[in-house]
Amino acid sequence: MLDGRGSIKRRLGARLWLSGTWLGVMALLALFAPLISPHDPLAQDLFAGRLPPFWASGSDPAYLLGTDSLGRDVLSRLIHGARIAFSVALIAGLATAIVGSLLGLLAGYMRGWVDVVISRLVDIWMAFPPVLFAILLIAVLGTGLTSIIIAIIVIDWTRFCRVVRAEAMNQSAMDYVSSAIVAGRPRRDILWREILPNVLPTIVALSTLEMGIAVIVEAILSFVNLSISTDAPTWGGMIAEGRTSIYQAWWVLAFPLAVLFLTVLSFSQFGEGLKDRFDPVLR
Amino acid sequence: MSAFLTVNNLSAALHGYDQRVLRSVSFSIDTGEVLGLVGESGAGKSMIGKAILGILPSAISIIEGEILLDGQDLQKLKPADRRRMIGATAALIPQDPLTALNPSRRIEPQITNRLVDILGWSKADARVRALELLNEVHIDNPERVMGSYPHELSGGMRQRVLIASAFAANPKLVIADEPTTALDVTVQKQILRLIRELQERHSTAMVFVTHDLGVVSKVCQRLSVLYGGKIVENSSVPDFFAGPKHAYSRALLAATPKYTDPDASLLPVDEAVIEAVAAEVLASDKEWRHGG
Numbered sequence: 001m002l003d004g005r006g007s008i009k010r011r012l013g014a015r016l017w018l019s020g021t022w023l024g025v026m027a028l029l030a031l032f033a034p035l036i037s038p039h040d041p042l043a044q045d046l047f048a049g050r051l052p053p054f055w056a057s058g059s060d061p062a063y064l065l066g067t068d069s070l071g072r073d074v075l076s077r078l079i080h081g082a083r084i085a086f087s088v089a090l091i092a093g094l095a096t097a098i099v100g101s102l103l104g105l106l107a108g109y110m111r112g113w114v115d116v117v118i119s120r121l122v123d124i125w126m127a128f129p130p131v132l133f134a135i136l137l138i139a140v141l142g143t144g145l146t147s148i149i150i151a152i153i154v155i156d157w158t159r160f161c162r163v164v165r166a167e168a169m170n171q172s173a174m175d176y177v178s179s180a181i182v183a184g185r186p187r188r189d190i191l192w193r194e195i196l197p198n199v200l201p202t203i204v205a206l207s208t209l210e211m212g213i214a215v216i217v218e219a220i221l222s223f224v225n226l227s228i229s230t231d232a233p234t235w236g237g238m239i240a241e242g243r244t245s246i247y248q249a250w251w252v253l254a255f256p257l258a259v260l261f262l263t264v265l266s267f268s269q270f271g272e273g274l275k276d277r278f279d280p281v282l283r
Numbered sequence: 284m285s286a287f288l289t290v291n292n293l294s295a296a297l298h299g300y301d302q303r304v305l306r307s308v309s310f311s312i313d314t315g316e317v318l319g320l321v322g323e324s325g326a327g328k329s330m331i332g333k334a335i336l337g338i339l340p341s342a343i344s345i346i347e348g349e350i351l352l353d354g355q356d357l358q359k360l361k362p363a364d365r366r367r368m369i370g371a372t373a374a375l376i377p378q379d380p381l382t383a384l385n386p387s388r389r390i391e392p393q394i395t396n397r398l399v400d401i402l403g404w405s406k407a408d409a410r411v412r413a414l415e416l417l418n419e420v421h422i423d424n425p426e427r428v429m430g431s432y433p434h435e436l437s438g439g440m441r442q443r444v445l446i447a448s449a450f451a452a453n454p455k456l457v458i459a460d461e462p463t464t465a466l467d468v469t470v471q472k473q474i475l476r477l478i479r480e481l482q483e484r485h486s487t488a489m490v491f492v493t494h495d496l497g498v499v500s501k502v503c504q505r506l507s508v509l510y511g512g513k514i515v516e517n518s519s520v521p522d523f524f525a526g527p528k529h530a531y532s533r534a535l536l537a538a539t540p541k542y543t544d545p546d547a548s549l550l551p552v553d554e555a556v557i558e559a560v561a562a563e564v565l566a567s568d569k570e571w572r573h574g575g
Binding site for chain 2: 111173174175176178179180181182183184185186189193194197198200
């Protein structure tokens with residue numbers, strides 16, 4: 001007999017599978033970019049400009065996904081772009097998760113003045129428009145990969161802080177926390193060993209979501225030319241360049257856009273899938 | 284010999300409100316004695332247990348009175364010492380076995396944590412003790428249960444685990460907060476017998492919070508009837524069932540089904556009685572304000 005639970009489980013599996021595969025492939029491409037990419041992503045060939053992708057007439061099999069107006073290979077640039085996108089996603093995503101969750105846990109568990117200080121800070125922080133905030137920060141820090149990562153952490157820690165604080169408060173009210181207090185266990189111990197494990201699935205789901213957001217922020221900043229040097233192969237930069245020649249060479253815009261879209265979607269789906277897997281009650 | 288636990292004139296209130304939720308509560312328990320706290324929902328039964336153990340919700344605090352545990356005034360101890368003292372001598376059997384075990388940890392550490400961290404046992408000793416305890420609460424395959432997560436166990440099993448965990452460190456005082464309310468009737472009886480068995484074997488002092496007078500008659504030697512956070516009657520169990528003194532207690536008893544006469548009609552608590560007891564509680568408030 002097939003029960004409802006069984007079919008739900010299968011669907012969760014497919015979600016985790018598809019998003020995981022896409023992210024895995026992209027991560028491998030990013031990791032081995034110099035070995036895999038068929039051309040130098042920066043090499044220009046003005047005689048081979050705006051070549052269409054392999055299935056269209058007039059294409060060159062050496063350039064599978066075509067070339068941009070300067071004759072640079074779109075596929076190679078995409079692969080090298082993955083490298084930049086994934087370093088930003090992983091480093092910024094994890095660092096944001098750690099900073100935000102730590103403050104959120106403290107606020108939700110300690111309450112009192114700690115909670116007041118952290119919560120007010122979050123309120124003030126969230127009143128800034130994030131993109132303007134990012135541009136302002138980059139203007140101060142200067143362009144470059146490190147600045148982007150710092151900007152993402154500084155802006156997005158509030159996202160974690162709010163959710164984790166609420167979740168920590170929720171867990172603190174549970175009977176098992178009371179039991180631990182009655183057992184005389186130290187407060188620190190209760191936070192790390194009783195509450196954190198129950199907040200972790202939420203943190204994991206948020207982290208992958210944050211990685212997707214980091215990819216988007218990097219693309220936005222590249223789009224407005226505030227990321228790394230202008231000819232560096234970033235997905236946002238490619239979209240910005242492709243936009244100017246969309247009628248002559250749609251593929252320069254379409255491929256990075258599709259890859260960006262699928263990657264961000266995969267990150268969020270992967271997180272949801274992981275959360276369901278981790279949750280001891282749903283498991 | 285003085286009582287093991289004495290609660291004197293204990294009052295608690297919500298922050299920012301004039302109303303007390305516990306109104307000058309006093310009682311005492313000797314070693315090996317079981318005191319029943321009975322009353323309707325919201326009468327403050329659980330609140331008393333929480334006040335003793337120091338786990339009141341953050342919005343409620345004790346405003347006066349003393350709690351003497353083994354001769355020590357808990358209110359006068361520093362918070363850390365107080366927690367240590369309670370951790371070493373008291374334990375809680377909570378109301379809802381569904382939320383009282385941490386869902387993301389296995390059973391074993393949830394029983395042994397207190398032994399290892401607070402009492403300094405070795406991990407191996409604590410494990411042996413935990414297995415012994417699970418045997419004591421009549422769990423058939425303790426090895427398997429120790430490695431399980433709470434959601435893999437039934438409600439009755441979880442309550443057994445919680446009872447085992449409560450008696451792990453040989454507590455001198457156990458507060459049972461409606462330990463059978465969340466269980467179905469067939470399991471209730473077993474769990475009650477189990478609690479009684481362990482309590483007698485370890486001659487533990489116990490506060491048994493319940494709204495079920497039938498349970499009180501089986502488990503307790505004495506009982507206190509609460510209304511609106513105030514004790515309206517202290518009595519020994521035989522005296523109480525022979526004939527309660529307070530009108531509210533009488534009405535409460537008349538509203539309880541009798542095992543001896545299941546066909547007898549149940550009387551809802553009369554409104555006049557409720558008005559009278561409410562007036563009495565408010566009058567005591569007035570007196571308290573003038574006194575304080």
